[in-house]
Amino acid sequence: MSDPHPTLTTLLELGFEDRPPVTHVPPSLLWMVPSRLSSPLVSVCHRFANFDLVASPEIKFFGRYVIHLGGVHGTDRTLSFIEGEIPNDLESPLEVAAWVSYVLKSDRAELDPLPDWFIEGEQHWDLVFARMFPGEWERKRAYGACPKCFINRDYARPLRRNLLEELSCLAGETGMTFSFDGRVLSISTNESVHEVVASGDSWPSSYQVFVSPESKLPTRFQYRQVEVSVFEDYVSFDRIRFGPCQAVE
Numbered sequence: 001m002s003d004p005h006p007t008l009t010t011l012l013e014l015g016f017e018d019r020p021p022v023t024h025v026p027p028s029l030l031w032m033v034p035s036r037l038s039s040p041l042v043s044v045c046h047r048f049a050n051f052d053l054v055a056s057p058e059i060k061f062f063g064r065y066v067i068h069l070g071g072v073h074g075t076d077r078t079l080s081f082i083e084g085e086i087p088n089d090l091e092s093p094l095e096v097a098a099w100v101s102y103v104l105k106s107d108r109a110e111l112d113p114l115p116d117w118f119i120e121g122e123q124h125w126d127l128v129f130a131r132m133f134p135g136e137w138e139r140k141r142a143y144g145a146c147p148k149c150f151i152n153r154d155y156a157r158p159l160r161r162n163l164l165e166e167l168s169c170l171a172g173e174t175g176m177t178f179s180f181d182g183r184v185l186s187i188s189t190n191e192s193v194h195e196v197v198a199s200g201d202s203w204p205s206s207y208q209v210f211v212s213p214e215s216k217l218p219t220r221f222q223y224r225q226v227e228v229s230v231f232e233d234y235v236s237f238d239r240i241r242f243g244p245c246q247a248v249e
Helices: 008-015 027-032 095-102 105-111 116-122 128-133 134-143 153-169
Strands: 043-047 052-059 064-074 079-087 148-152 174-180 186-188 193-197 206-211 224-233 232-236 238-241 245-246
Touching: 008 043, 008 052, 008 095, 052 079, 052 206, 079 095, 079 105, 095 116, 095 128, 116 193, 128 134, 134 224, 148 153, 153 193, 153 224, 174 193, 174 224, 206 232
Parallel strands: none
Antiparallel strands: 043 052, 052 064, 064 079, 148 224, 174 186, 174 206, 186 193, 206 245, 224 232, 232 238
16 A cells, blocks of 8 residues: 655654644643644644644545645743645655645754764755656756856956957858857957857857857846856857857857
């Protein structure tokens, strides 16, 4: 029989207990605590120094389960409720830690001292974003792997000036090729070659775009390191894109 709530099982691997202990709330205020935070039904619990975090299944729309996270941080006079929800089907301890730390980020101050798994989870919120925004995350991953290099702004300025001069002298549209060997970025046309020292991994190919006297270049560089990259069939020089481009030998 398959596990109906994999996330609860994985929380046990992080050190959660399989039953919630008595919540740290003065008896006179217990009537204010939602029943789902004190119920001994299917749930697991982690004991923080000043309150108990209870994780329990909750049915949402269309019969979909989530794991509700809740706790009551109380003093003799006040109560504050800590709540959030995470997916029901998480089987990786690291992914569960990432989700718990992410949904409780606004309540972080109430959780001190933080367990090691919580701190490690904060370093892997990319696992949360990958599930929350899969299209955007896949695009971000693709961008992270695309050919790129970085030029010191002091070197990028004379490069821009030389390229502007060349563009202004073009008679019409012409090919411009970008290459990077891991040390030098080379930008060439039929007329000339411009080279500048850059950092990054060497590119698997050279990439050609077509430019004309109307082609634009950055007017100013905002950051100290100026990026030149090839992504989604365009070559970008800082915030200006050229293209579409094609790989060439």
